[in-house]
Amino acid sequence: MGESSRIAGQDGLRADARRNRRRVLWAARVVFAEHGIDAPMATVARRAGVGVATLYRRFPTRDALVRAAFAHQMETCARALTEALADPDPWQGFQRLVETVCELQREERGFPAAFVAAFPDSRREHSRVREQAERDFMTLVRRAQAAGALRADFHPSDFAVALLSHCGLVTALPGDHAASRRLVAYLLQSFRAEAAHGALPAPSALSLRSLPLAADGSQGQRPSRA
Amino acid sequence: MGESSRIAGQDGLRADARRNRRRVLWAARVVFAEHGIDAPMATVARRAGVGVATLYRRFPTRDALVRAAFAHQMETCARALTEALADPDPWQGFQRLVETVCELQREERGFPAAFVAAFPDSRREHSRVREQAERDFMTLVRRAQAAGALRADFHPSDFAVALLSHCGLVTALPGDHAASRRLVAYLLQSFRAEAAHGALPAPSALSLRSLPLAADGSQGQRPSRA
DNA sequence: TGGCAAGCGGACGACATCGTCCACTTGACC
């Protein structure tokens, strides 16, 4: 059992390595916020005060770096779903879920890009965690509809539609919080049961499993360029 | 007046040059649709069957090429505004305007990217044409509100919010027409007067003048990278 | 049909980013 006898720290990293890792993640968030997630890796390294080799050693691909940099945000999303499900008022839970995710997209620049980047590749793996998240969300929707708050013709894929369109808005207008809040308010209003006037067009065939709401780290590679 | 005595064609181009120009524009639309507006210029040239020099001679910058490639779509947007204003039913006009622009964004791949690319630079020029477009839109809004169809707290900037968020959606999910239509339907419903329940957050300070609805070709350079 | 300017295409140098390699440094344990 002496296989790692000389290694300190709970994650098997030396103290300086752990410090550098944290620095890189911080720098990645800053740089991605400033220049988008396509910013040169060298820029991130310089900002972190480390060499490129150090960066590449910890995060072999840009995707790994992006994922790690925004892991906390992804977890917050996942937690929001759990909390929404725990709320005794299902509509309140639903509303808070949408608002929480959108607020994250709005506040943490770079996260929106990471959010869409983590989005459907057709051949995305469907892990246990993701399927559970999907089931949880469906439960939330059904409850909110049963309570007469969420419109009956709301389709789960509409959630993805809302998040992705909001994502696009904050990407186009970073910093315009008013616009973001306005869109969220409009969308939430139109999801309420009493907003239903006339039939909606058919919902999308989007699977919710691919929504980056389940922080399981099993996402495939992101599409490198639009 | 013999200054251009040897030049044929109404646009001062030789026949072969004019043909090549058309080919390049066609290729640009195809390539931009496939690979986004950041696709290499050489790819466009190859697809058009011309050399890069030919491409650069007609369109010195990528921005010029993008603008020319989607000029027709921009004009359609501008025309839609005129038609909306001419509609005796202002809500009908408003609805058609939103649907027309969104349909363009949905159908013509690459156009969404061009659309946001043509969007606010802070130091954007405000031409006569743009100001007129803004006034026309304001008139349309006021009429629709006066008719009791458009909600009273609708703010002109909400139009930009709708278009930009839709733009983001179709960019994230190219080809998912159902999702696009669904979003448009939700947004239009929430803009109706009878959808107003409770107060909305404050509107954005976005100026509509920068919306690429006025095809005047005076747009500044696009932000090269997100 | 001949002259020639407009038009053409591809080669080319400049530049940026990627990801690896390797000689040097440092922290952890004895």
Place this chain on the structure above:
DNA sequence: GGTCAAGTGGACGATGTCGTCCGCTTGCCA
């Protein structure tokens, strides 16, 4: 303090894109 593997940083070759330059071709007009 000594040892040494983990860790480090920057140089480097590979790759891809940009935009220009220049010698050849071609459409237009007389």
